[in-house]
Amino acid sequence: MNSGGASPGGASLTSRAVVGMRVDATSYDDASERIVRWASERRSAYVCVANVHMAMEAAESPEFLRVVGGADLVTPDGRPLVWALRLLGVKCASQVRGTDLVAEVSARAAQEGLPVGLYGSKPEVLGELGEELRRRFPGLEVACGISPPFREITTEEDEEFTRQVAESGARILFVGLGCPKQERWMAAHQGRIPAAMIGVGAAFEFYTGRIPQAPRWMQSAGLEWAYRLYREPRRLWRRYARHNPRFVALLALQLVREYGRFGKKRDEKEGSRG
Numbered sequence: 001m002n003s004g005g006a007s008p009g010g011a012s013l014t015s016r017a018v019v020g021m022r023v024d025a026t027s028y029d030d031a032s033e034r035i036v037r038w039a040s041e042r043r044s045a046y047v048c049v050a051n052v053h054m055a056m057e058a059a060e061s062p063e064f065l066r067v068v069g070g071a072d073l074v075t076p077d078g079r080p081l082v083w084a085l086r087l088l089g090v091k092c093a094s095q096v097r098g099t100d101l102v103a104e105v106s107a108r109a110a111q112e113g114l115p116v117g118l119y120g121s122k123p124e125v126l127g128e129l130g131e132e133l134r135r136r137f138p139g140l141e142v143a144c145g146i147s148p149p150f151r152e153i154t155t156e157e158d159e160e161f162t163r164q165v166a167e168s169g170a171r172i173l174f175v176g177l178g179c180p181k182q183e184r185w186m187a188a189h190q191g192r193i194p195a196a197m198i199g200v201g202a203a204f205e206f207y208t209g210r211i212p213q214a215p216r217w218m219q220s221a222g223l224e225w226a227y228r229l230y231r232e233p234r235r236l237w238r239r240y241a242r243h244n245p246r247f248v249a250l251l252a253l254q255l256v257r258e259y260g261r262f263g264k265k266r267d268e269k270e271g272s273r274g
Contacts, residue, residue, distance in 0.1 A: 015074075016088045019250040021058040021065060023050055023081050024074050025090045031075055032104040038072070038196040039114045039171035046071050046186035046197040049098035051078030056243040057180045059250065064180050067187045075101065077201075079224070084251055088258065098200035099207060102174060105198065106137045109172055115143035117170030117195065119161070120177045121204045123147045128208040144168035148177075165193050173197045176204040 014025040026034075031047070038045040048054065048071040058065040068074060075096035076082045085093035109116050116133070118126050126145035133140055146161050153161070165173060173195045175182045182199035189197065 013073075014090055014092075016085055016090060018081055018084045018088070019055050019059050019247060019254060021050065021055045022069050022074055023055075023076050023085060025085055025093045026073065026075055026096055027094050028096055028100065028104045031073060031096050031101060032108050034073060035105050035172060035196045035198065036108045036112055036114065039109070040112065042171065042194045043196065044189075044191050044194055045073075046183075046190055046199070047073045047075065048183050048186075048199055049077040049096070049101065049201065050074050050081055051179075052080055052243055052247045053078075054179050054183070055081065056247055059246075061180075064183070067180075067183050070187060070190075071183075072196075079220070080247065080251075087251075087255055098198075099203040101198065102133075102200055102203050102207060103136070105172060106133050106140055110137040110140035113139075113141075114171040115141040115169050117144040117146070117165055117168055117173040118142065118204070119144075119146045119148070119165065119173055119175045120182065121147060125204050125208055129204050132208060143170040162189060162192050165195070171195050174203070175199045176201065178202070 015022050016025075017023075035045075035047060048068050050068070054068065058068050075098075076085060076093060077095070077097050079095055082093050082095045106116060108114075118129060121129075123145075126147055130142040130145055133142060144165055146164060148157070148161060171194075173193065175186055175197055177185055177199070178201055179199070182201070186197040186199055
């Protein structure tokens with residue numbers, strides 16, 4: 001069923017449940033404005049940048065569904081989620097991709113004098129990303145770049161990394177751990193890190209050119225997944241083969257239920273008028 005109203009702790013947003021997961025109808029201007037405001041307030045908030053993969057992870061895990069539902073903002077990163085919002089009645093829905101959101105937020109952070117931090121990926125990637133952000137957005141302060149090990153970190157390591165982020169003065173933290181790890185990490189650190197955290201997935205690698213981005217026409221056509229599959233078949237084929245058909249099926253069932261319910265209500269109203 002559709003859901004609407006406000007995201008937790010924020011101004012009113014139009015939202016819908018897409019195959020059960022909340023997605024907010026936002027835009028680059030709206031999302032970046034909210035994030036900068038939270039950063040200025042030193043508020044510990046987190047933003048999920050949602051795609052089909054995230055929706056299906058949430059469909060399979062009630063715990064992860066709660067993690068996404070508890071976010072201060074859930075942007076429609078994947079084009080299929082934009083289409084789903086429109087089919088569910090949000091005609092103004094637009095795409096807010098994680099890679100482009102990094103640029104929008106960084107530009108505003110540079111203007112407002114808000115330091116940003118980087119968490120995730122490899123040390124060399126963080127170094128290249130920090131340099132690229134400073135080059136593109138003069139005046140932007142990259143306060144920290146932390147590359148946690150590619151394994152389950154210990155409690156002591158987590159406490160040390162959390163302390164480093166908090167003491168760095170970063171007010172916006174870009175988190176590139178991949179879905180669903182980064183969303184769980186942000187939820188677990190809400191209240192512990194005084195920054196607006198944004199889970200941006202592979203944006204670190206996209207931004208540094210280590211992973212090529214799909215052409216804009218493929219992004220607009222909803223074919224970014226096909227380009228990524230072509231570039232990284234061994235890593236991604238199982239995910240797409242498992243998630244994409246199931247997403248289409250679940251969304252189709254949802255739309256049948258929604259339109260069936262709306263049709264029933266219209267019939268009841270027409271009957272009462274007669």
